[in-house]
Amino acid sequence: METARHDLVILGGGPGGYVAAIRATQLGMNVACIEQESALGGTCLRVGCIPSKALLESSERYEQAREELATHGVGVGEVSLDLATMMKRKDKLVTILSKGVEGLLKKNKITRHVGHGRLLAPGRIEVTRGDQRIELEAAHVLLATGSKSAGLPGIEPDGDRIGTSTEALSYSEVPEHLIVIGAGAIGLELGSVWRRLGAKVTVLEYLDRILLGMDAELAGEALKVFKRQGMQFLLGCRVTSARVEGEQCVVESAGNEPRRGDRVLVAVGRAPNTDDLGLEAAGVRTDRKGFVSVDEHFATSAAGVYAIGDVIGGAMLAHKAEEEGVACVEQLATGYGHVNYDAIPNVVYTEPEIASVGKTEAELQEAGVEYRKGAFPFVANGRARALGNTTGQVKMLADAATDRILGVHILGPRAGDLIAEAAVAIELGASSEDLARSSHAHPTLAEALKEAALAVDGRALHV
Numbered sequence: 001m002e003t004a005r006h007d008l009v010i011l012g013g014g015p016g017g018y019v020a021a022i023r024a025t026q027l028g029m030n031v032a033c034i035e036q037e038s039a040l041g042g043t044c045l046r047v048g049c050i051p052s053k054a055l056l057e058s059s060e061r062y063e064q065a066r067e068e069l070a071t072h073g074v075g076v077g078e079v080s081l082d083l084a085t086m087m088k089r090k091d092k093l094v095t096i097l098s099k100g101v102e103g104l105l106k107k108n109k110i111t112r113h114v115g116h117g118r119l120l121a122p123g124r125i126e127v128t129r130g131d132q133r134i135e136l137e138a139a140h141v142l143l144a145t146g147s148k149s150a151g152l153p154g155i156e157p158d159g160d161r162i163g164t165s166t167e168a169l170s171y172s173e174v175p176e177h178l179i180v181i182g183a184g185a186i187g188l189e190l191g192s193v194w195r196r197l198g199a200k201v202t203v204l205e206y207l208d209r210i211l212l213g214m215d216a217e218l219a220g221e222a223l224k225v226f227k228r229q230g231m232q233f234l235l236g237c238r239v240t241s242a243r244v245e246g247e248q249c250v251v252e253s254a255g256n257e258p259r260r261g262d263r264v265l266v267a268v269g270r271a272p273n274t275d276d277l278g279l280e281a282a283g284v285r286t287d288r289k290g291f292v293s294v295d296e297h298f299a300t301s302a303a304g305v306y307a308i309g310d311v312i313g314g315a316m317l318a319h320k321a322e323e324e325g326v327a328c329v330e331q332l333a334t335g336y337g338h339v340n341y342d343a344i345p346n347v348v349y350t351e352p353e354i355a356s357v358g359k360t361e362a363e364l365q366e367a368g369v370e371y372r373k374g375a376f377p378f379v380a381n382g383r384a385r386a387l388g389n390t391t392g393q394v395k396m397l398a399d400a401a402t403d404r405i406l407g408v409h410i411l412g413p414r415a416g417d418l419i420a421e422a423a424v425a426i427e428l429g430a431s432s433e434d435l436a437r438s439s440h441a442h443p444t445l446a447e448a449l450k451e452a453a454l455a456v457d458g459r460a461l462h463v
């Protein structure tokens with residue numbers, strides 16, 4: 001049997017794993033990357049970020065063509081939906097980007113193995129594919145095996161009518177009534193897609209708010225907007241079971257009448273992907289929820305074994321996994337590696353988008369930090385008016401004593417792109433005064449950030 005030796009073997013070819021592989025080769029390591037799926041890119045590229053953004057874009061255009069273009073004086077006649085073409089465009093995008101990752105691994109001379117990786121001991125990994133088996137040896141092993149959809153007791157997904165985000169990215173027809181369980185980013189994004197395409201959408205959420213973790217005020221505003229758009233919500237709703245009855249699904253929740261729909265999307269969170277990974281054989285410890293436990297340098301309890309990305313928990317975001325991958329291998333190669341979690345943005349790609357970086361007001365209040373707040377509404381921003389999209393606001397939180405920016409929260413058009421400026425400001429330790437004194441092109445949505453920064457000091461100019 002073949003045994004190859006590497007400086008670093010990475011399990012998982014998602015954003016965490018493949019980015020860590022590239023960075024490690026840049027630093028001179030001999031790297032192998034094991035991915036059990038034939039396509040590289042992980043959850044994010046295959047069944048996550050990319051396909052969901054493709055459908056969000058297409059469905060938004062469909063809705064705009066039906067409802068908005070006329071207000072611009074653009075007549076398009078009768079608007080029709082060709083769902084098969086929409087899905088093909090999404091699939092093509094995924095294939096192209098996945099091939100792109102494959103090209104990057106080749107260019108960087110990273111050895112790629114298609115197969116399931118398992119730890120035999122620290123530094124020893126076996127890769128199996130069908131009845132083929134090889135063994136690898138490595139000074140360092142990096143676990144980047146990601147996550148899978150979390151289940152809910154009482155619900156048995158049948159992979160068709162009752163399914164996860166993966167199925168909801170590929171329905172072959174628009175559901176009549178889609179019941180979404182869970183009002184997090186995934187539930188709201190995919191709920192938005194199918195609502196725009198004509199489905200009735202009902203979101204059932206256990207908590208009494210949506211988007212836990214996002215600024216409560218903006219999440220409340222977003223809820224109102226989603227309701228205006230026609231999405232229905234039942235908050236404080238504990239779902240107890242969901243089953244298929246013929247062509248219908250029946251969802252039961254405590255204290256409510258059963259709800260019937262033709263599709264159910266279970267979007268109650270993500271669980272670590274550690275199936276058959278050999279954690280015990282290698283002495284890798286996990287926490288109560290099954291996430292791999294790591295120290296500040298991503299080292300697990302087993303010598304030479306590290307873990308990053310969704311499999312270690314925290315914010316389950318592609319760019320968080322990437323940052324951790326880079327920091328982990330830089331630490332290995334140079335002795336320095338660090339992730340600033342306060343500067344990692346979080347975006348929900350609904351319309352309007354919701355984006356946030358740094359601390360929320362609730363977090364600052366809980367920590368007893370004195371802060372000043374500046375807010376600026378998009379209704380007072382000329383570019384937002386020209387776009388015909390004036391919902392929402394920018395909210396900036398700065399330390400009361402030092403003026404250092406501690407958190408920025410945006411609900412509004414292109415919030416996901418606008419938040420980059422705030423993330424850089426936090427990363428560079430900027431004050432609200434720094435941002436307020438920086439020139440912002442006119443007319444742009446980004447001017448709302450400058451105005452929110454001015455508002456921290458009570459001197460916004462356009463309200």
Ligand SMILES: Cc1cc2nc3c(=O)[nH]c(=O)nc-3n(C[C@H](O)[C@H](O)[C@H](O)COP(=O)(O)OP(=O)(O)OC[C@H]3O[C@@H](n4cnc5c(N)ncnc54)[C@H](O)[C@@H]3O)c2cc1C
Pocket residue numbers: 011012013014015016017034035036037041042043044045047048049050052115116117118144145146147165166186273275276277308309310311315316317318319320321349
């Ligand atoms: C519907 C949806 C939408 C999302 N949208 C966004 C978004 O817009 N922005 C964002 O930042 N994040 C988004 N996410 C989250 C994002 O996908 C994850 O945070 C990200 O993929 C985590 O990267 P990772 O490298 O840790 O793991 P993953 O991307 O999950 O990759 C892990 C890889 O490891 C492989 N693997 C697992 N076990 C083994 C093994 N034993 N051997 C070999 N290979 C193995 C898996 O097949 C997988 O390809 C979304 C997720 C979903 C589900």
